[in-house]
Amino acid sequence: MSALLQTQGLGKTFRGLAANADIDFAIEPRSIHCVIGPNGAGKTTFLSMISGHLAPSSGRIFYNNADITRLATVARARSGIARKFQTPSVFHGLTTRTNIELAALRGSGSRGERRARIDEVLETIGLSAQAQRLAAHLSHGQRQWLEIGMLLAMQAKVLLLDEPAAGMTAGETAATGALLQKLVAERGLAIIVIEHNMDFIRDLDAEITVLHLGRVIANGRFDEIAADPRVADVYLGQQA
Ligand SMILES: Nc1ncnc2c1ncn2[C@@H]1O[C@H](COP(=O)(O)OP(=O)(O)OP(=O)(O)O)[C@@H](O)[C@H]1O
Ligand SMILES: [Mg+2]
Structure with missing residues (x-):
């Protein structure tokens, strides 16, 4: 196979x-x-x-x-299979970065490795400049990308x-x-x-x-x- x-x-x-x-x-x-x-x-x-x-x-x-x-x-999630549902599930009252941080806690690695991963994910999903904004204030599209970023932070494969x-x-x-x-x-x-x-x-x-x-x-x-x-x-x- x-x-x-x-x-x-x-x-x-x-x-x-x-x-x-x-x-x-x-x-x-x-x-x-x-x-x-x-x-x-x-x-x-x-x-x-x-x-x-x-x-x-x-x-x-x-x-x-x-x-x-x-x-x-x-x-399955631990082995890298990560799912995004039809309705977004980001935390609206938290910043973009904190949403990614919380997801990163579910992945492996040291504190330093997680921090690097968070920065890299923000860059990849194009939301580095929005890192300190509340998720509630992102556009619909940006919230979808944030959710994909959360899956990346969890080290999805x-x-x-x-x-x-x-x-x-x-x-x-x-x-x-x-x-x-x-x-x-x-x-x-x-x-x-x-x-x-x-x-x-x-x-x-x-x-x-x-x-x-x-x-x-x-x-x-x-x-x-x-x-x-x-x-x-x-x-x-x-x-x-
Ligand atoms: N939990 C459930 N209990 C009973 N029937 C269900 C359940 N989930 C889905 N179905 C039925 O199974 C069929 C397939 O549903 P599914 O949600 O997988 O379709 P879909 O292709 O994702 O549709 P959509 O494009 O509308 O999202 C439908 O007839 C639906 O009503
Ligand atoms: Mg469907």
């Missing part, structure tokens, strides 16, 4: 409804992998099983070739991002895409990202998996996906 993280036959049933069914998925190290699909397709359910917030009804999850299907959420560009301006959306590409190129992260914004997905230029009614209906790069009539039927067609 060369994949960093992989699922085999992953499924989740809620009272008879197959929210996910038979999902085979693999993300390579140092890469971005997009998961798209219409509302209710099962994207968040899929991410929740990878992060450990939901137990699968069937199938297996492997990380670094180890079976983590039954591993607790905290143990795999980022699970649920609609990170939701509600962003076009400029913020483009900056978010550039940030994710930088995290892969400079820090060697792997990123699974769910998004509805097709401009964002196209610009990421990454592998894409399309879900519909809980199943994988297509895999490929943006041009292949956009040309796939099944995808047009269930997803892209809806936006026309």
Whole structure:
């Protein structure tokens, strides 16, 4: 197995409804992998099983070739699998820097190493100049980047991002895409990202998996996906 993280036959049933069914998925190290699909397709359910917030009804999850299907959420987080939810969870009453500091406490290293990491993270997410501002006073986009920064401060190796560009301006959306590409190129992260914004997905230029009614209906790069009539039927067609 060369994949960093992989699922085999992953499924989740809620009272008879197959929210996910038979999902085979693999993300390579140092890469971005997009998961798209219409509302209710099962994207968040899929991410929740990878992060450990939901137990699968069937199938297996492997990380670094180890079976983590039954591993607790905290143990997955400690091994570098870090999740950002659809709604941001920064502390509004604290400064940008303190938010990052609190996250850094959950990583390893000496006090000095943590301090260096905090500065480096602020720089990476483009918020060094906002370090002393309250998170409440940041723009919507900046708060999303702060939350990504908190995952970096925890020394995440795999980022699970649920609609990170939701509600962003076009400029913020483009900056978010550039940030994710930088995290892969400079820090060697792997990123699974769910998004509805097709401009964002196209610009990421990454592998894409399309879900519909809980199943994988297509895999490929943006041009292949956009040309796939099944995808047009269930997803892209809806936006026309
Ligand atoms: N905890 C739950 N209990 C029961 N049904 C659920 C639960 N979570 C999700 N579902 C159902 O599973 C299906 C997939 O939901 P999910 O949230 O994974 O979709 P999604 O692709 O993330 O949608 P969206 O784009 O709207 O965020 C939906 O039909 C949803 O109603
Ligand atoms: Mg969702």
